[in-house]
Amino acid sequence: MTSHVLGKVVTSAWSDPHPRFSDGEQVLGRRVEAVVRRGKYLLLSLDDGTEMVVHLGMTGVLQVAGPEIVERHLRGRWEFDDGTVLVLHDPRKFGRVTLVRAGEYEDLPTLSELGPEPLEEDFTPEGFGEALGKSRANVKSKLLSQRIVAGVGNIYADEALWAARIHPQASSLGTDEVERLHRAVRDALESGIERRGTTLRDYRTADGTSGENQHSLLCYGRAGEPCSRCGTLLVSSRVAGRGTTHCPACQVLRTRAGGDEVATSEEAPE
DNA sequence: CGCAGCGCCTGAAGGC
DNA sequence: TGCCTTCAGGCGCTGC
Numbered sequence: 041m042t043s044h045v046l047g048k049v050v051t052s053a054w055s056d057p058h059p060r061f062s063d064g065e066q067v068l069g070r071r072v073e074a075v076v077r078r079g080k081y082l083l084l085s086l087d088d089g090t091e092m093v094v095h096l097g098m099t100g101v102l103q104v105a106g107p108e109i110v111e112r113h114l115r116g117r118w119e120f121d122d123g124t125v126l127v128l129h130d131p132r133k134f135g136r137v138t139l140v141r142a143g144e145y146e147d148l149p150t151l152s153e154l155g156p157e158p159l160e161e162d163f164t165p166e167g168f169g170e171a172l173g174k175s176r177a178n179v180k181s182k183l184l185s186q187r188i189v190a191g192v193g194n195i196y197a198d199e200a201l202w203a204a205r206i207h208p209q210a211s212s213l214g215t216d217e218v219e220r221l222h223r224a225v226r227d228a229l230e231s232g233i234e235r236r237g238t239t240l241r242d243y244r245t246a247d248g249t250s251g252e253n254q255h256s257l258l259c260y261g262r263a264g265e266p267c268s269r270c271g272t273l274l275v276s277s278r279v280a281g282r283g284t285t286h287c288p289a290c291q292v293l294r295t296r297a298g299g300d301e302v303a304t305s306e307e308a309p310e
Numbered sequence: 311c312g313c314a315g316c317g318c319c320t321g322a323a324g325g326c
Numbered sequence: 327t328g329c330c331t332t333c334a335g336g337c338g339c340t341g342c
Contacts, residue, residue: 060318080336098335099320113320132319134336150337177313184336194335240334281315282335 042075044104044124045084052119055137063139064116064128067092079154079190091142093151097134103127155189158225163189169218179221180208181280189225194282195238195260199231200224201286202259207293208279208286231256259285 049071055064070086077083082094082102096102100115105125109117116128116137128135138148145152155171156163171188172179182188183197192200201208204220213221232238237251240261258268263276263285272289 095336097319097337130319131321132335134319136337148338175312181313186337283333 041082041102041104045072045120045126046075048072048120048122048124050118051121052117054117056115056133058115058133060133060136061115061128061130062137064092064118064137066139067118078151079157079186080193081148081151081154085142089142091140093136093138093140093145093148094128095136095138097130097132097136099132100128100130100135103129150186153187155187158189158191158229163222163226165219165222168222169213169215172213172218176211178209178211178279179206179213180282180284183225184280184282191229192225194284195240195257196225196228196232198260198285199228199257201291203227205290207291208277208284209293259287261285 050067050069053065053068055061067086067090070088070090072084073087074085075082076085080095082096084092084094086092094100094102103126105117105127109125109127110129113129113131114127115130115133115135116126118126120126128137140147156167168189172182175182180197180201183192183200184194186192198208200221201224203224204217206213206217206221210217232251232253235251235253235256238253238257239250240254259274263274265274266272267274267287267290270287270289272287274285275288277284277286
């Protein structure tokens with residue numbers, strides 16, 4: 041992506057009038073000076089001191105267009121001075137394009153409070169444990185918040201918690217658990233990147249390639265199947281408003297002295 | 311102030 | 327067969 045747009049001038053800009061995307065047409069005439077990813081946000085620095093922030097939501101696809109543009113679900117289209125065309129498709133409109141002054145993210149609270157990049161060196165077990173300890177919310181909510189570590193969504197949260205053998209509703213973790221989860225978050229994201237993403241449903245446009253990580257998931261989406269570590273059937277529930285899968289034998293909710301966690305059957309019905 | 315829960319949005323899948 | 331309901335989820339927002 042970067043090499044396709046870096047240093048180029050936008051000679052044509054169109055965006056869906058929906059407020060989540062309408063900022064996209066304001067970048068006409070601007071030159072792209074840098075392209076950076078932070079968590080799930082893509083930041084394009086422009087030569088007038090603004091920044092175009094792109095989030096793909098669940099179903100967004102940003103790609104360099106081939107000879108024909110698919111109009112269905114088109115949310116943004118940018119043409120550059122060398123003829124390159126960048127398009128944004130997003131069937132569900134969960135994505136977002138926001139134009140801000142460079143580095144000023146008050147309109148994007150999650151971006152402004154984003155945690156460290158999980159694969160960078162400043163994501164340490166010590167810092168992770170400290171950040172987790174600041175709140176008594178359940179650990180899955182904290183992973184999904186983006187504020188403790190960036191870039192973890194529902195799939196990777198379930199995978200990491202399973203790998204670390206931590207119950208998604210645990211609210212306080214021991215040092216050993218923090219270290220396992222730190223490792224597991226890194227491993228889950230590395231695995232996903234290595235396999236070029238997780239493609240669960242076919243929302244891609246005709247020339248979009250799909251990822252392969254869906255074949256490597258050991259927990260997410262496998263409710264009712266045996267745990268590959270212990271053979272117990274994986275269980276489905278809702279945590280933090282999200283579909284959640286965990287192993288009731290490997291990922292046990294411990295009762296703590298304060299009584300703020302209950303180990304009884306919190307597993308979902310059905 | 312922190313956090314749980316809701317709404318956005320569309321297509322796929324399941325039920326009757 | 328076809329209509330209707332449910333589910334999927336990232337994140338901004340609301341309200342407790």
